Amino acid sequence: MTMADFDLTQLPTRSPADCHKEATVRQTKKIRQELIELQDRLYAENRRSVLIILQGMDASGKDGLIRRVFSGINPQGVRVHSFKEPTEGELAHDFLWRIHQQTPARGMIQVFNRSQYEDVLITRVEHLIDDAEAQRRFEAINNFEQLLQEAGTTVLKFYLHVSEKEQRERLEERVTDPAKQWKYEAGDERKANQWPAYRDVYEDVFRHCSPESCPWHIVPADQNWYKAHVVAKTLRDALVAMDLQYPASKVKRWEDR
Numbered sequence: 001m002t003m004a005d006f007d008l009t010q011l012p013t014r015s016p017a018d019c020h021k022e023a024t025v026r027q028t029k030k031i032r033q034e035l036i037e038l039q040d041r042l043y044a045e046n047r048r049s050v051l052i053i054l055q056g057m058d059a060s061g062k063d064g065l066i067r068r069v070f071s072g073i074n075p076q077g078v079r080v081h082s083f084k085e086p087t088e089g090e091l092a093h094d095f096l097w098r099i100h101q102q103t104p105a106r107g108m109i110q111v112f113n114r115s116q117y118e119d120v121l122i123t124r125v126e127h128l129i130d131d132a133e134a135q136r137r138f139e140a141i142n143n144f145e146q147l148l149q150e151a152g153t154t155v156l157k158f159y160l161h162v163s164e165k166e167q168r169e170r171l172e173e174r175v176t177d178p179a180k181q182w183k184y185e186a187g188d189e190r191k192a193n194q195w196p197a198y199r200d201v202y203e204d205v206f207r208h209c210s211p212e213s214c215p216w217h218i219v220p221a222d223q224n225w226y227k228a229h230v231v232a233k234t235l236r237d238a239l240v241a242m243d244l245q246y247p248a249s250k251v252k253r254w255e256d257r
Helices: 021-045 062-070 116-120 131-150 164-176 188-193 195-208 224-241
Strands: 049-056 078-082 109-113 153-161 216-220
Touching (some): 021 224, 049 062, 062 109, 062 224, 195 216, 216 224
16 A cells, blocks of 8 residues: 555554464563663764654553553653643744754654644644645655754654544543543543544645655554554664664773873
C-alpha cells in the first residue's frame, strides 16, 4: 500500500497470528537492556539526539507505552513532554513555536506525547482551519522535521493504531475502573463518535508528511505487549544504525604526565 492510497481500515490493529506473547515479551526485555547501553552511548557522545513522536486516537495507550519502553533507562537522558490544548500565550505565536522549545538537546532522547500534528488533526476535525491552511502546515512540518534531521536529530514517528472496538472498551474502563477514572474527560465520548473524521485527517497526514527520510510507523496497538515491542525494536534499530561511540578519555595516564 502506497501513501497515495493509504487506508487505515486495511491495516491490522493486532499482532500477526504467528507472534507469541511470551516469546515477544522476553525479546522486548532483552531489547530494553540494549536500549540502556545505547542511550548511555548517545548521552556520552553528546553529538546527536532522538525525537520520538507518539500519535494515536484517544485511549490508544501512549502513556502506558512510554512506561513499558523506557522503564529502567537513565532518566537523565530521556525527557517526555505532553502537548495539551495550546495556552493563550502559545496561540499568540506560530503553531510550531511551542514545539521547537521542546526538541531534544544533543545527547538526549525526547518523547512527544502528541505533537505538532495536533495542529493538522483536531484543528481540521473541529473546523478551526481550512484545507488550504492544512496544506501550508503540512509543508511547514516537513521543513521543520528536515531542519531537525540536518541538525543531527533522528526523528521517529509512531501512530498507535487501535481499533474502534478496543478504544470504546478502554474509554469505558475510565468510567468503571477507579484506577483509571482520573483519565476520564468530558469529551471522550464525543471524540469516539468522531472516529471516521479523525481517521480521514490522520490518513491525510500520512499522505503528506511521510518522506523517505522521516516515515510514519503504523503500530498495531490493541495489545500493549506487542505495541511496546514494535516501538522498542524500532528505536533500538535506529540507535544501532547511528553507530554511537563513547568519546575518548580526556584524562592523561600517569605515565604520560
